[in-house]
Amino acid sequence: MALRAQQFAQAEQIATNILKSNRTDRHAALLLAHALMGQKRGDEAIAPLERIARRGDDGEVETLLGALLCGAGRATDGIAQLRRTAARRPPYLPSFQELAGQLAKAGQYDEAISTVEAGLALAPGSVDLKYDLGRLLHETDQIARAASILREACAAAPGRPDVLNQLGRVLILHGDYAGAVDAFRRVLALYPDDRSTRAYLATSLFEQGERDAAETALRAVIRGQPQLLGRAAFVMAAGSRGRFFFSQGDVAKFLGGERPA
Known part of the structure; x- marks a missing residue:
C-alpha cells in the first residue's frame, strides 16, 4: 500500500525491517528495490537482489537485477544477467523486453530486434512484445514492417492506447493518414485530454x-x-x-x- 501510494521512504523502512529478520525474503527484496528506485537510489538494491538471485531461478528478480545493474553503469554485467534470464525455460517474457531495451540503449538495435523476435517465437500472441518490436522497427526506419506488426497488436488488443498511439505515429510515416486519424481518435475517445x-x-x-x-x-x-x-x-x-x-x-x-x- 505504501508503494502504491508512492510513500517510498515508508515502503523502504518496512522492507528493511523484514530483511533484518530474513535476508532472503524475496518479496521484501523486491519491495525494497522498487522503493529505492522511487527515490532514485536503485543501485542500493543490487546487493539484496543478488542474494535472492543466487538461491535459484527467479525471472522477476533477475530481470530487475539486470535493469538495476545497467542503471548503475554496469551495463556489461546487467546485459549478461538479462541474457542468462532470457535463455531460461520456461521463458519470463519481461526479460526479453528489458534485454531488448538495454541493447537498444547501447545502440545494438539489430540484436535488440532479434531478442524481441526470439520472445515472440516463444509467445506469438504477446501484445507487449509486438508493441516493443513495433517501436524498435520504427526507431530503425523499418516503417512498413512496424506498421504490420503494430496492426497485429491492435487487432489483438484494440483498447490499448499505447499501441494505438505508436501505430498512428508509424502510419503517418507510412503515408496512411486515414489509418493514423482513426488510431489517434480511438486514443482520444479514451483520453480526451491527451x-x-x-x-x-x-x-x-x-x-x-x-x-x-x-x-x-x-x-x-x-x-x-x-x-x-x-x-x-x-x-x-x-x-x-x-x-x-x-x-x-x-x-x-x-x-x-x-x-x-
Missing part, C-alpha cells in the same frame, strides 16, 4: 487535406496551455498542407480565432 495525441491527430488531418479539422484540433491543444504554442506552430508549418506564420504572436492570434494583420 494533448500530444491531439497534436499528432492534427498532423494526420493536415496531410489528409482536412485543414479546418486540423486547426480545430490544434486549438484544443493550446487551450489553457500556452506553452504548447510552439508545438502547434510546428505542426502547422511542417505539414504539406499546413500554414506558416512569421511570429508566434500571429500563430496565437490565428489559433485564438483572430486573423493576424
